Amino acid sequence: MAQLDSKIPPGPIADKWRRHKADIKLVNPANKRKYEVIVVGAGLAGASAAATLAELGYKVKSFVFHDSPRRAHSIAAQGGINAAKNYQNDGDSVHRLFYDTIKGGDYRSREANVHRLAEVSANIIDQCAAQGVPFAREYGGLLANRSFGGAQVSRTFYARGQTGQQLLLGAYSALSRTVAAGGVQLFTQREMLDLVVIDGQAKGIIVRDLVTGEISRHAADAVILATGGYGNVFNLSTYARGSNATAIWRAYKRGACFGNPCYTQIHPTCIPVTGDYQSKLTLMSESLRNDGRIWVPRKKEDRLKNPADVPEADRDYYLERMYPSFGNLAPRDIASRAAKRVCDEGRGAGESGLGVYLDFSDAIRRLGEAGVRERYGNLFDIYHEITNESAYQTPMRIYPAVHYTMGGLWVDYNLMSNLPGLFVLGEANFSDHGANRLGASALMQGLADGYFVLPYTVGDYLATQKPGSRPSADAPEFKQAEENIRGLVTRLLAIKGREPVSHFHKRLGKIMWEFCGMARNRAGLEKALKEIPALREEFWQNVNVPGSGSSLNQSLECAGRVADFLELGELMCLDALEREESCGGHFREEHQYPDGECKRDDEKFAHVAAWEFQGAGKKPLRNTEPLNYEAVKMSVRNYK
Ligand SMILES: Cc1cc2nc3c(=O)[nH]c(=O)nc-3n(C[C@H](O)[C@H](O)[C@H](O)COP(=O)(O)OP(=O)(O)OC[C@H]3O[C@@H](n4cnc5c(N)ncnc54)[C@H](O)[C@@H]3O)c2cc1C
Numbered sequence: 001m002a003q004l005d006s007k008i009p010p011g012p013i014a015d016k017w018r019r020h021k022a023d024i025k026l027v028n029p030a031n032k033r034k035y036e037v038i039v040v041g042a043g044l045a046g047a048s049a050a051a052t053l054a055e056l057g058y059k060v061k062s063f064v065f066h067d068s069p070r071r072a073h074s075i076a077a078q079g080g081i082n083a084a085k086n087y088q089n090d091g092d093s094v095h096r097l098f099y100d101t102i103k104g105g106d107y108r109s110r111e112a113n114v115h116r117l118a119e120v121s122a123n124i125i126d127q128c129a130a131q132g133v134p135f136a137r138e139y140g141g142l143l144a145n146r147s148f149g150g151a152q153v154s155r156t157f158y159a160r161g162q163t164g165q166q167l168l169l170g171a172y173s174a175l176s177r178t179v180a181a182g183g184v185q186l187f188t189q190r191e192m193l194d195l196v197v198i199d200g201q202a203k204g205i206i207v208r209d210l211v212t213g214e215i216s217r218h219a220a221d222a223v224i225l226a227t228g229g230y231g232n233v234f235n236l237s238t239y240a241r242g243s244n245a246t247a248i249w250r251a252y253k254r255g256a257c258f259g260n261p262c263y264t265q266i267h268p269t270c271i272p273v274t275g276d277y278q279s280k281l282t283l284m285s286e287s288l289r290n291d292g293r294i295w296v297p298r299k300k301e302d303r304l305k306n307p308a309d310v311p312e313a314d315r316d317y318y319l320e321r322m323y324p325s326f327g328n329l330a331p332r333d334i335a336s337r338a339a340k341r342v343c344d345e346g347r348g349a350g351e352s353g354l355g356v357y358l359d360f361s362d363a364i365r366r367l368g369e370a371g372v373r374e375r376y377g378n379l380f381d382i383y384h385e386i387t388n389e390s391a392y393q394t395p396m397r398i399y400p401a402v403h404y405t406m407g408g409l410w411v412d413y414n415l416m417s418n419l420p421g422l423f424v425l426g427e428a429n430f431s432d433h434g435a436n437r438l439g440a441s442a443l444m445q446g447l448a449d450g451y452f453v454l455p456y457t458v459g460d461y462l463a464t465q466k467p468g469s470r471p472s473a474d475a476p477e478f479k480q481a482e483e484n485i486r487g488l489v490t491r492l493l494a495i496k497g498r499e500p501v502s503h504f505h506k507r508l509g510k511i512m513w514e515f516c517g518m519a520r521n522r523a524g525l526e527k528a529l530k531e532i533p534a535l536r537e538e539f540w541q542n543v544n545v546p547g548s549g550s551s552l553n554q555s556l557e558c559a560g561r562v563a564d565f566l567e568l569g570e571l572m573c574l575d576a577l578e579r580e581e582s583c584g585g586h587f588r589e590e591h592q593y594p595d596g597e598c599k600r601d602d603e604k605f606a607h608v609a610a611w612e613f614q615g616a617g618k619k620p621l622r623n624t625e626p627l628n629y630e631a632v633k634m635s636v637r638n639y640k
Contacts, residue, residue, distance in 0.1 A: 002257050002612045004625045007412040008112040013631040014094075017116040020413070021456055025463035032057035034467035037458065038205055038220040039063070040192045040247055043072030044164070044171055044443060045426025046226030048450025051174035054183025056455055058462075061218060062175070062184050063207060065191040065242065065557075069172050073228050073240040074446065077164025078285035078379065080146065080156035081128075081443040083121035088145055092153040094118045099632060101441060104150040104331050105406070105434020106584035106598065107606070107634045108260070110627060112413060113431050120452040121444050125157055127451055131170035134159050146290050148439035150331035150639075156440045161285055161378045167443060171450070191557065193488075194481040195223065195251045195422065202251075202422035203471050206481045208489075210557060213550040215489075217473035217482055221465050222421045222458055225251060226450065229405040229427035231264065233565045233572065234517070235509025237402035238270055238283040244561040245568050248409050248428050256417040257610035257623060259410035259430030261568065262576035265437055265585050266518050267403035268294075268335035271386055271396075272355045276506070281401040282386055284358065285379055286439040289328045291363035291372065292396070294319050294335075296347040296356050303349055307357055307395050318342055326639040333436040333585045334597075334639060336400035340518050341596060343399070350397055357395035364392065400518060404442060406433045406585065407575075410610040410625070414457035415449060418610075421465075423458060425449040430608065435584025489549045492559045497542030501558045504539045508532065508562070508569055516573050521589040525577040529570060536566040571611060571620065578622060581605045602634055 009020040027035070036059045039050040047069050050062040066072060084097040098118040102109060125143065129135060135157050136144040145154040159166040178184040187207070194206040196217070204219040230245035231237040252258045269284045295315045297303050302310050318338055323330045330338070339356050342348065349355040363372050369392055373380065380391050387397070408430040415423050415431070426446035433441065471477075515528035539562070547553040582591040582598035583605070591599040607624040614620055 001621060002255075002418045002610065002623050004257065004410065004418060004610055004623055005412060006110060006625055007414055008110070009413065013111060013115045016112050017119055024456060024460040027459045027463050029057055031467050033059060035059065035221040035462050035465070036061065036219070036470060037222050037224060038218060039224045039226060040205065041072070041226035041228060041426070041428070042069035042175060043074035043226065043228055043426065043446065044167055045428070045446035045450045046224070047072070047168070047171035047175045048447050049224060049226060049425055049454050050184050051171065051178050052451055052455045053458065054178035054181070060178070060184040061187065061220065063187045063190045063192055063205070065189065065210060067188055069175060069186070069188070070168060072168060073243045074168045074443070075165045076240060077167070077443055078161040078283065079148065079287035080158035080163045080440045081124070081167065081447070082148065082155050082438070082440040083125045083157055083444065084118055084155060085122050085125060087142055088154045090153045092155050096153065097121060097155065100151050101432070101438060102434070102632050103637055104438035105436055106600065106637055107434065107602070107629065108263075108583050108627065109432055109434030110608070111629055111631055115631070116453065117432050117445055117448050120448045123452055124444060124447045128167055128170050128447070131173060133166045133170040136160065146287055147329055148286055149289065149329045149335065150326070150438040151329070152326070156287070158287065161287070161376060164443060167447065171447070192227075192247045193250060193485045193560065195254045196477050196481045197254050197419060198471050198475060198477045201420045204473060204478060206478070206485050208485065211552050213548070213553070215482055215485055217478040219470055219473040219478070221462055221470050222423060224423040224425060224454065224458070225409065225428050226425040227428045229408070230568060231402045231405050233508070233569050234402040234512045235505045236273060236278060236281050236513070238267060238281050241280055244564070246561050246564050248424070249564040249568055251409060251417070251419070251422060253613050254419070255613065256419045256422055257410040257612050258407065258571065259608050259610050260407040260435070260575065261572045261611065262516065262579060262586055263406035263435050263584065264402060264572070265332060265404035265406060266336040266400045267332055268339050268400045269358060269398045270401035270403070271383065272350065272352065272399040282382065283401075283403065284383060284396060284398055286332070288358060288376060288379060291367070291375070292328065292358040292360050293317055293362055294328050294356055294358055296342045296349060298347070300346040303347055303353065307349070307359070316342070316347070323639045330639050331436060331438060333587075336518060337587060337596070339400055354399050355397040356399065358398050359395035360391060361395070402513075402517070404437055406430065406435060406437055410608065414460060415454055416457070416461060421461060423454060425454060435586050488560065489556065492543070492545050492556060492563070493549055495540065495543050495545065497544045499542050500544055501555055501562050504535060504543060505558070505562045505565065507535055508566055511535070512569050512572070516569075516576050519587050519589050520576050522577065525573050528573045529577070532566065532570045532573065539563065539566055574620070575609055575611065579605055579609065598637070606634070
C-alpha cells in the first residue's frame with residue numbers, strides 16, 4: 001500500500017508556505033550543477049520550471065513531443081489568468097481567491113496547496129509583465145481585469161483572447177535564454193514512453209525519437225512531469241489533438257498513485273458537435289460570459305425559430321433566473337449542468353436540440369459593436385470561421401464539452417508524487433482544483449508550480465541525494481524499461497488488424513461521454529466498465545497500425561496513446577463508481593438535492609482517492625488522503 005504523506009507544514013494557513021520555504025533543505029550553488037533534472041513537457045508548467053531550475057544552476061534536460069515548445073496545448077488558453085492583486089479595489093484579497101477556489105472545487109482540494117496558490121498568484125503577474133507579456137491595460141496604464149466564473153470580483157488578467165499564447169511566449173523566451181546559456185538541453189519531437197524507477201525512486205525515462213524512431217535512455221537525479229491533462233480520453237474535447245495521458249499513465253504503472261481520475265471539467269461554452277467526422281471541439285472562452293447572456297426559449301415549440309423571432313418575454317435567461325448572485329458567471333460545472341437540464345427538457349436550440357444561446361445584443365447596445373469587437377474580436381472571428389455565422393448579428397450557439405481534468409498524479413505539498421524523485425506539475429497533477437476548476441486558474445496553477453513552487457521544493461529532495469550518485473543509464477532497470485517499450489512498439493505494429501486507431505478512440509469517447517460525462521449513475525458506469533475492457537481487447541486484436549517503427553509514424557504514436565486511454569478510461573469509471581456522492585464536475589444522478597444540485601457526502605468522501613496500480617488485469621487499490629479543512633468551513637456550495 002502506498003504511503004500518502006501530504007507533508008502539509010504545521011502552523012496557521014497563511015504562514016505555512018513562508019515557514020516551509022525557510023525550513024526546507026537547500027542545495028549549495030556548487031552542488032546544483034552536479035544534479036541533472038529531467039523535465040518532460042514545456043507548456044506553461046514545464047517551460048517555467050525548466051527555465052527556473054536552469055537559472056538556479058541545475059542541469060536540465062527538457063523533452064517535448066512537439067516540434068517546438070511553442071506548440072504546447074497551453075497556447076490555446078484564451079480567457080485569462082487569475083491573481084489576487086485587487087487592482088480594481090473591489091474587495092479582492094489572497095484570502096478571497098483562496099476561498100473562491102476551495103468553494104469552486106466543491107471542498108475536495110487540499111487547503112494548504114490552494115492557499116499557497118493564491119499567495120503566489122500576484123508574483124506570477126509581476127514575473128510575466130516583466131518578461132514583456134502584453135497584458136491588457138487600462139487608460140491609466142494599470143493592468144486591466146475582467147471577471148470569470150465563481151468569483152464576484154474582477155481578478156482575471158488577460159491579453160485579449162490569447163492569454164495562453166502570450167504567457168507561453170514569455171515562458172518560452174525564458175526557456176530559450178537558458179537553452180542558449182547551456183543550462184537546458186532541449187529535446188523536441190521526443191516522447192517519453194516509460195519511467196525508470198530504481199530502489200523505489202524515479203531516476204530516469206525512456207524516450208522515443210518521433211522522427212527516427214530511435215529509443216533512448218536518460219538518467220537523472222529527479223524527473224519532473226508537466227505533461228498536461230488527459231481529457232482526450234473522451235476523444236472529442238477542447239484540448240489540442242495531441243494532448244494525451246501517456247507520461248502520467250506509464251508513471252502510474254510504475255507505482256505513482258493517480259488522484260481522483262474521475263474529476264473532469266465540462267466547459268459550458270463550446271461550439272456544439274456537428275457530426276461524426278469531427279476530431280476536435282472548440283471553446284468559446286468563459287470571458288464571453290462577462291457580457292454575453294445565456295438563454296433558451298421558454299417554450300419547446302420555439303426552439304427551431306430564428307432566435308431574433310423569439311420575443312424577450314419568451315426567453316429564459318436560466319442562469320440569471322436560477323443563480324441571481326452569480327448569473328451568467330456561475331461556475332462551469334453548474335452552468336454546464338444547467339445547460340444540459342434545459343436541453344433535456346426539450347428547449348435546446350438548433351437541429352440537434354443540444355445548444356443554448358450566448359447572446360451579445362444587450363452588450364452591443366451598451367458598448368457598441370466596436371466595443372464588443374475590441375474585447376472579444378478574435379473569439380467572434382473563430383466562431384465565424386467555424387459556423388459561418390456572425391455573433392454580432394445572431395447569438396452564438398454553444399453547448400458543454402470536455403475541457404480540463406482536475407484529476408492527475410497524486411502529489412504532496414512539495415509537488416512530489418509518492419515515488420520519491422518524481423514531481424508532477426500543472427494539469428498533470430491532481431492538486432489544487434478539487435472537483436471543479438474555476439476559470440482562469442489553470443494558467444495560474446501551472447505557472448505557480450513552475451516558477452514559484454517546484455524550484456524551492458525540488459531542492460528539498462535533491463539535498464537527500466548524494467551529488468554524483470545518479471545511476472548509469474546502463475543499469476538493469478533502464479534496460480528492462482527500454483525492452484518494455486521496444487516490445488510495445490513491435491506488438492502494436494504486428495497486429496495488422498482492420499480498423500484504424502481513430503475508430504477505437506471514437507468508440508471509447510462515446511462510452512466515456514455517455515456514461516462518465518456530465519451525469520453519471522451506477523448502472524451506466526457498470527455498463528462502461530464492461531464495455532471498455534471489451535473494446536480494449538478488440539483494439540489489441542484488430543487495430544491497424546501501418547508503417548514502421550523506425551521513422552515518423554503518427555499512427556504508431558496515436559496507437560500508444562489510445563492504448564493508454566483505453567486503460568485510463570476504465571480507471572476513471574471505477575473512480576466515478578466508487579465515489580458515491582456528487583461534487584463539482586462529478587455528478588452522480590443518485591446523489592442530488594431536489595433542485596438538481598450536487599449532494600456531497602462529507603462524512604464518507606471528504607478525501608482524495610489515490611489509485612495504485614496492482615498489475616495488469618488486477619483491480620487497482622484505492623488509497624485515500626483525508627481532506628481536513630481548518631481555515632474554511634465546509635458547506636453546501638451556493639451561488640444563488
Ligand atoms: C481552448 C482552451 C482554453 C483555455 N483557456 C484557459 C484560460 O483562459 N485560463 C486558464 O487558466 N486555463 C485555460 N485553459 C486550460 C489551460 O490552458 C491548461 O490547463 C494549461 O495550459 C495546461 O498547461 P500544462 O503546462 O500543464 O500542459 P500543456 O500545455 O498541455 O503542455 C504539455 C506539454 O507536455 C508535453 N508532453 C506531453 N506528454 C509528453 C510525453 N509523453 N513526452 C514528451 N512530452 C510530452 C507536450 O509536448 C507539452 O509540451 C484552457 C484550455 C483550453 C483547452
